Amino acid sequence: MTPVATPFFFYFLSAIALLSGLAVITQKNPVHSALALIMTLLSLAGLYLMLYAPFVAGVQIILYAGGIMVLFLFVIMLVSIEKSSREYQFNHQWHVAALATAVLGGLLIYVYVRGRGIFPNREAVLPETLNTQQVSLHLFNDYLLPFEIASLLLLVAIVGAVVMAKKRI
Amino acid sequence: MPGFHRGDYLLALPMMLLTLFALGVLLIDLLLDRSSKVINAWAAFAGLAFSAAAVHNIQRAFADQAARGEPSSPFFAFSGTLMVDRFAVFFFYLFLAAAAITILMSVRYLEVEDEHHGEYYALILFSVVGMMCMAAGNDLILLFIGLELMAVSTYILVGFLRRDRRSNEAALKYLLLGAFSSGIFAYGLSLLYGLAGSTNLQQISMALGNAMAPGKARVVPAVALVTTAAGLFFKIAAVPFHQWAPDAYEGAPTSITGFMSVAGKASAWALLLRIFLFALGPMRPLYVPILVFVAIATMTGGNLAALTQSNVKRLFAYSSIAHVGYIMLGLIAGTAFLPNPDGIRGILVYLLVYTFMNLGVFGVIASLRRRDIIGDELDDLNGLFFKAPTEAVLMLTFLLSLAGIPPLAGFYGKYFIFLALIESGHYALATLAVIYVAVSAYYYLRVANAMFMRTAGDRVPVTISPGMWAGLAITGAATVVIGIYPEPFLRMVNWSMHVAQNPTVAQLLR
Amino acid sequence: MTVPLSYYLVLSAILFSLGVLAFVVKRNIITVFMSIELMLNAVNLSFVSFAAHWHRLSGQIFVFFVMVVAAAEAAVGLAIIIAVFRTRETLNIDRVNLLKL
Numbered sequence: 001m002t003p004v005a006t007p008f009f010f011y012f013l014s015a016i017a018l019l020s021g022l023a024v025i026t027q028k029n030p031v032h033s034a035l036a037l038i039m040t041l042l043s044l045a046g047l048y049l050m051l052y053a054p055f056v057a058g059v060q061i062i063l064y065a066g067g068i069m070v071l072f073l074f075v076i077m078l079v080s081i082e083k084s085s086r087e088y089q090f091n092h093q094w095h096v097a098a099l100a101t102a103v104l105g106g107l108l109i110y111v112y113v114r115g116r117g118i119f120p121n122r123e124a125v126l127p128e129t130l131n132t133q134q135v136s137l138h139l140f141n142d143y144l145l146p147f148e149i150a151s152l153l154l155l156v157a158i159v160g161a162v163v164m165a166k167k168r169i
Numbered sequence: 170m171p172g173f174h175r176g177d178y179l180l181a182l183p184m185m186l187l188t189l190f191a192l193g194v195l196l197i198d199l200l201l202d203r204s205s206k207v208i209n210a211w212a213a214f215a216g217l218a219f220s221a222a223a224v225h226n227i228q229r230a231f232a233d234q235a236a237r238g239e240p241s242s243p244f245f246a247f248s249g250t251l252m253v254d255r256f257a258v259f260f261f262y263l264f265l266a267a268a269a270i271t272i273l274m275s276v277r278y279l280e281v282e283d284e285h286h287g288e289y290y291a292l293i294l295f296s297v298v299g300m301m302c303m304a305a306g307n308d309l310i311l312l313f314i315g316l317e318l319m320a321v322s323t324y325i326l327v328g329f330l331r332r333d334r335r336s337n338e339a340a341l342k343y344l345l346l347g348a349f350s351s352g353i354f355a356y357g358l359s360l361l362y363g364l365a366g367s368t369n370l371q372q373i374s375m376a377l378g379n380a381m382a383p384g385k386a387r388v389v390p391a392v393a394l395v396t397t398a399a400g401l402f403f404k405i406a407a408v409p410f411h412q413w414a415p416d417a418y419e420g421a422p423t424s425i426t427g428f429m430s431v432a433g434k435a436s437a438w439a440l441l442l443r444i445f446l447f448a449l450g451p452m453r454p455l456y457v458p459i460l461v462f463v464a465i466a467t468m469t470g471g472n473l474a475a476l477t478q479s480n481v482k483r484l485f486a487y488s489s490i491a492h493v494g495y496i497m498l499g500l501i502a503g504t505a506f507l508p509n510p511d512g513i514r515g516i517l518v519y520l521l522v523y524t525f526m527n528l529g530v531f532g533v534i535a536s537l538r539r540r541d542i543i544g545d546e547l548d549d550l551n552g553l554f555f556k557a558p559t560e561a562v563l564m565l566t567f568l569l570s571l572a573g574i575p576p577l578a579g580f581y582g583k584y585f586i587f588l589a590l591i592e593s594g595h596y597a598l599a600t601l602a603v604i605y606v607a608v609s610a611y612y613y614l615r616v617a618n619a620m621f622m623r624t625a626g627d628r629v630p631v632t633i634s635p636g637m638w639a640g641l642a643i644t645g646a647a648t649v650v651i652g653i654y655p656e657p658f659l660r661m662v663n664w665s666m667h668v669a670q671n672p673t674v675a676q677l678l679r
Numbered sequence: 680m681t682v683p684l685s686y687y688l689v690l691s692a693i694l695f696s697l698g699v700l701a702f703v704v705k706r707n708i709i710t711v712f713m714s715i716e717l718m719l720n721a722v723n724l725s726f727v728s729f730a731a732h733w734h735r736l737s738g739q740i741f742v743f744f745v746m747v748v749a750a751a752e753a754a755v756g757l758a759i760i761i762a763v764f765r766t767r768e769t770l771n772i773d774r775v776n777l778l779k780l
Contacts, residue, residue, distance in 0.1 A: 010682040014686075014690050017694065021694055021717060022697065024714070024717060025697065025701045025704070025705065025714075030710055033709075033710050033713055034709075034713060037717065040720065041720065047724065047727075048724075050682075051727045051728055051730070051731040053731070053739050055739070056739050056742050056743075059742075059743065060723075063746055064716075064746065067750065068753050071753055071754065071757060072712070072713065072753070075757040079709075079760065097704045101696050101699050105692060105693055105695075105697075108689075108696065109692050111692075112389075112688045112692060113685065134736055135739060138737065138740050139740055142249075142250070142740075143250065144173070144248070145302075146250060146308070146310045146311045146314045146744060149298070149302055149315060149318055150314050150743075152318055153317055153318045153748070154750070155295075156292065156322050156751070157750070157752075157754045157755050159325070160322075160755040161755060161757075163286070163758075164325065164340075164758035164761070165758040165761045169286055310737075313744065313745075313748070314747070314748070317748045324755055325755060332766070337759065337762050337766055338763065341756075344755065344756050344759060345756070348712075348752045348756065349715060351752075352695075352718035352719055355719065355722040355745055356718070356725070358722075358741075359722050359726045359729065362726065362738055362741065363725065363729040366729070366732075366735055367735070368737050
């Protein structure tokens with residue numbers, strides 16, 4: 001099987017992810033921010049495919065782009081966007097915040113550029129066709145207990161959403 | 170392919186029982202009418218009791234181990250993701266006790282607030298399940314998901330008074346900052362995974378041992394340490410990551426404020442100890458300076474901010490931040506230069522006594538909530554001695570204990586930590602801590618002054634429900650008894666310290 | 680020819696910093712929530728690339744749990760937003776100010 005991980009796709013998808021990530025910050029209207037975030041999520045799904053994780057990529061599209069972002073859009077519609085898009089976009093100390101974040105980002109990038117020796121590049125040979133089976137074997141053998149706890153977490157989220165959003169319980 | 174055996178389920182039984190009863194509470198709540206919601210509380214209480222019995226069963230297994238003359242070794246379950254050792258058993262009991270006392274103190278408070286629903290008790294039980302995962306997790310995934318289960322349940326409980334703006338806002342701020350810190354924490358975990366290639370704590374510790382060998386570039390481990398630690402400091406509310414605590418404590422229902430400040434804090438400490446001692450052990454030279462800085466900042470920030478508060482819940486929020494600073498001194502003493510187990514023992518003793526005295530304080534504040542009186546301003550405590558003398562005396566006991574006055578329980582918490590500090594040669598830190606303890610006495614006495622020296626602003630009597638009496642009696646008795654006769658409790662802590670037999674921690678604690 | 684691992688990690692670091700920046704500067708609560716999703720996605724990217732690097736699936740498993748956490752936080756958070764909006768009709772974080780900051 002020939003590797004699909006050509007540099008072109010990497011740069012293409014990274015550029016989309018970064019530009020739409022920037023758009024999440026700069027857009028005034030929260031609906032536009034949400035749409036930009038969906039673009040980031042989709043391009044990340046493409047990167048997951050290049051990293052031999054097809055099942056993660058599928059779940060990313062179904063759960064994130066399809067589930068969580070729809071929830072976001074739903075709430076934005078529910079709480080009248082006209083009002084919220086007219087309000088101030090940035091708080092007063094945004095210069096300081098931007099500077100601090102730039103320092104953080106620069107530090108992280110520096111770490112990876114310097115630390116390349118720690119993570120030597122290796123050829124990835126995960127058998128892609130078996131990915132889903134192997135993920136499920138791991139999930140239901142090695143990580144059974146966290147899986148069950150995760151189901152509790154989702155139950156708590158359901159209960160919480162009902163408690164907080166319903167007028168009478 | 171690994172199969173699952175009876176032992177796996179026996180070790181998870183405390184969590185399974187809690188889950189079962191929480192689901193039961195959610196179901197029977199549908200059948201109850203408004204006047205009989207107290208049955209939910211009883212059901213949740215029964216769940217805690219059964220869970221404690223299951224924990225006792227695990228404790229007996231350790232006793233059998235000792236009787237056979239074998240060295241104490243932890244029990245592993247579910248392919249090594251769950252590791253129940255004596256350390257975990259200690260925390261299991263602590264969480265169950267805190268949750269039980271909270272439930273005793275909640276019933277009347279929720280009735281007054283008119284938000285008495287079964288979901289409240291179910292969420293408390295679910296959050297205890299999350300805490301147990303945090304204390305007994307041996308795998309980053311289980312620790313992370315347990316942390317989130319605890320945190321998400323607590324977000325909802327903080328906002329449980331849905332028609333109260335303060336409660337709403339507190340929940341929102343707490344959730345935003347909590348989710349933000351979880352993101353930072355998860356980033357740190359991803360770097361740890363990247364360094365080790367495994368989510369198992371022992372393997373991460375080994376990989377970090379190699380990465381910290383002399384002559385290697387240490388930047389990636391350092392960034393992993395800083396991000397993970399920042400996430401954890403958020404959860405224990407250490408300065409400079411404490412901004413959420415005063416808001417969340419003030420806006421939350423008072424019973425939940427108590428629960429968060431003891432059980433939530435103890436579970437975050439259990440997680441922090443697991444990660445710092447078990448996974449990040451080899452990075453001690455890097456993290457001790459960070460801990461020293463954060464501990465000094467936390468003691469300073471917490472104590473100085475508490476001096477000027479007029480709201481009692483806010484005051485005790487800052488006081489609990491200051492206590493985090495003292496507890497962190499124990500970790501410094503336990504891990505700096507010469508590793509010594511006394512520091513870690515000090516942390517466990519401190520968390521034990523703090524659970525009772527702080528729950529007692531918030532119990533008294535919760536009982537001041539009456540119809541039309543919110544009761545959380547300092548002025549609302551005015552003249553409490555003349556209205557409810559027993560309560561005022563109990564409150565005074567808790568306050569003196571928090572200030573560390575012998576012969577009350579709080580004294581022993583501070584005693585062991587300061588002793589460990591001096592043993593490990595941190596004279597400057599010990600002096601600073603003693604100065605701050607003296608400062609803290611000022612704001613505790615301010616509260617006492619309001620209760621005993623001022624005249625009451627209102628004539629509404631303070632009535633105390635039987636559940637609240639039971640809760641106050643337990644916390645008050647524990648505060649006094651641990652202070653006067655600490656041996657059994659110290660023996661319990663020493664017993665749980667046999668975690669030191671674990672090979673990775675052995676060299677650290679021996 | 681393949682892209683080195685550190686390129687993926689740099690991308691993840693930039694996305695993470697963008698998320699942090701958005702969290703700190705944005706005022707609309709819903710956008711602040713989106714910035715947390717951005718941060719968690721950066722975490723996921725670094726997990727998947729480390730999983731590819733180590734040839735082990737546990738990194739991919741972690742991603743599912745991060746997604747569950749993101750979903751739970753989003754559901755509860757958006758419900759709380761609805762509750763807040765019901766009591767005070769604003770989504771600007773500066774006006775949610777009953778408690779001191």
